[in-house]
Amino acid sequence: MPAQITEEQNRQAREELLxxxxxxxxxxxxxxxxxxxxxxxxxxxxxxxxxxFATKEELVVAVLRRRDxxxxxxxxxxxxxxxxxxxxxxxxxxxxxxxxxxxxxxGCAWVNAFGELGSSSEAVLAEVRAHxxxxxxxxxxxxxxxxxxxxxxxxxLLAEGAIVTAGISGDPAAARHARTAAATLLGAH
Amino acid sequence: MPAQITEEQNRQAREELLxxxxxxxxxxxxxxxxxxxxxxxxxxxxxxxxxxFATKEELVVAVLRRRDxxxxxxxxxxxxxxxxxxxxxxxxxxxxxxxxxxxxxxGCAWVNAFGELGSSSEAVLAEVRAHxxxxxxxxxxxxxxxxxxxxxxxxxLLAEGAIVTAGISGDPAAARHARTAAATLLGAH
DNA sequence: TTGCGTCGAGAACGATCGTTCTCTACCTTA
DNA sequence: TAAGGTAGAGAACGATCGTTCTCGACGCAA
Numbered sequence: 001m002p003a004q005i006t007e008e009q010n011r012q013a014r015e016e017l018l019x020x021x022x023x024x025x026x027x028x029x030x031x032x033x034x035x036x037x038x039x040x041x042x043x044x045x046x047x048x049x050x051x052x053f054a055t056k057e058e059l060v061v062a063v064l065r066r067r068d069x070x071x072x073x074x075x076x077x078x079x080x081x082x083x084x085x086x087x088x089x090x091x092x093x094x095x096x097x098x099x100x101x102x103x104x105x106x107g108c109a110w111v112n113a114f115g116e117l118g119s120s121s122e123a124v125l126a127e128v129r130a131h132x133x134x135x136x137x138x139x140x141x142x143x144x145x146x147x148x149x150x151x152x153x154x155x156x157l158l159a160e161g162a163i164v165t166a167g168i169s170g171d172p173a174a175a176r177h178a179r180t181a182a183a184t185l186l187g188a189h
Numbered sequence: 190m191p192a193q194i195t196e197e198q199n200r201q202a203r204e205e206l207l208x209x210x211x212x213x214x215x216x217x218x219x220x221x222x223x224x225x226x227x228x229x230x231x232x233x234x235x236x237x238x239x240x241x242f243a244t245k246e247e248l249v250v251a252v253l254r255r256r257d258x259x260x261x262x263x264x265x266x267x268x269x270x271x272x273x274x275x276x277x278x279x280x281x282x283x284x285x286x287x288x289x290x291x292x293x294x295x296g297c298a299w300v301n302a303f304g305e306l307g308s309s310s311e312a313v314l315a316e317v318r319a320h321x322x323x324x325x326x327x328x329x330x331x332x333x334x335x336x337x338x339x340x341x342x343x344x345x346l347l348a349e350g351a352i353v354t355a356g357i358s359g360d361p362a363a364a365r366h367a368r369t370a371a372a373t374l375l376g377a378h
Numbered sequence: 379t380t381g382c383g384t385c386g387a388g389a390a391c392g393a394t395c396g397t398t399c400t401c402t403a404c405c406t407t408a
Numbered sequence: 409t410a411a412g413g414t415a416g417a418g419a420a421c422g423a424t425c426g427t428t429c430t431c432g433a434c435g436c437a438a
Contacts, residue, residue, distance in 0.1 A: 004385090165345075234417065394423105
């Protein structure tokens with residue numbers, strides 16, 4: 001064991017830290033999780049955690065940013081596996097349905113973060129808005145490619161409504177209803 | 190001033206307390222507001238606050254419950270002022286648009302509460318679910334009356350999506366987009 | 379081998395939280 | 409008028425928070 005910590009070790013510790021923090025924050029809420037619980041879950045000394053992220057707020061932002069990349073990346077992969085442009089839009093809701101059915105699904109991490117910190121942390125608010133804008137742009141691109149540009153915003157709103165509703169009610173059926181409505185808005189085939 | 194507090198005084202103090210707490214909770218978030226700030230804003234002694242509500246959680250639930258009655262009451266009044274069944278459904282989105290444009294609009298108080306306390310307070314979670322179920326039932330009733338029962342859930346999802354989107358982005362335009370989509374889902378006139 | 383610098387483990391700090399307690403004043407009733 | 413009980417004001421309590429500091433251990437350069 002070297003006395004100096006290598007760059008590679010830092011990257012690995014960073015990932016483990018983000019893994020632990022993301023799980024805890026999503027399960028229990030951000031404010032409900034203390035840095036000491038993050039320390040226990042990650043197995044990293046508090047000192048090391050604070051060397052990687054100067055404040056809890058920075059850690060929260062990093063968690064959200066990495067989750068955004070993974071979440072939208074998975075969505076894109078799933079959608080791009082579908083050839084037909086119209087079916088691609090509907091695949092968004094199929095993907096949402098699977099997400100809703102996952103054990104431990106607790107709604108949208110960004111909406112939850114907004115509810116917790118949107119009014120007290122500018123950095124978190126900016127991260128939440130960046131994620132939503134990016135998601136909206138993705139959806140809009142696929143809807144336009146399906147030849148129904150006017151449906152872009154409504155389809156995005158249906159997705160948002162389904163996510164928040166499934167999160168609160170715990171019922172994944174919202175994805176099905178949103179999918180049907182999206183199909184209607186895209187126009188008859 | 191009597192030494193004993195009358196029932197009427199208790200009711201009035203309760204309302205003032207709920208007014209102050211609701212404003213603070215909505216503006217800054219529930220966890221971010223201490224009971225001492227509630228005391229200052231309401232002008233009531235801490236002792237009296239705790240005689241009206243045994244815990245902060247009880248106060249939060251009472252705030253949400255009263256807000257639900259007022260919020261859905263205002264919505265109903267606005268919708269019932271419209272005679273045509275189809276226009277009634279669209280009036281929901283007109284009402285939302287006005288709400289979004291109000292200064293200090295910060296999204297859905299129940300969704301925000303869910304994000305903050307949904308995982309740690311059973312009572313708050315139940316209150317949030319009760320509100321969303323009631324709102325969904327209202328919307329569904331109006332949509333069915335407009336002769337498009339299949340559109341009930343999609344219209345509800347559009348409303349939810351518009352609320353959460355307007356809250357995060359700060360842009361009231363979501364109501365307009367949702368309204369247009371709802372009109373389409375209700376069928377051509 | 380001897381310092382030097384950085385590490386991990388965990389105590390400690392100051393602030394703040396929800397909640398309760400103390401104490402004084404005053405109204406009510408006999 | 410005297411006694412009793414309840415009010416308000418605010419200190420106090422114990423817990424917990426994010427963050428920092430202490431301290432002993434250990435790898436590395438000289």
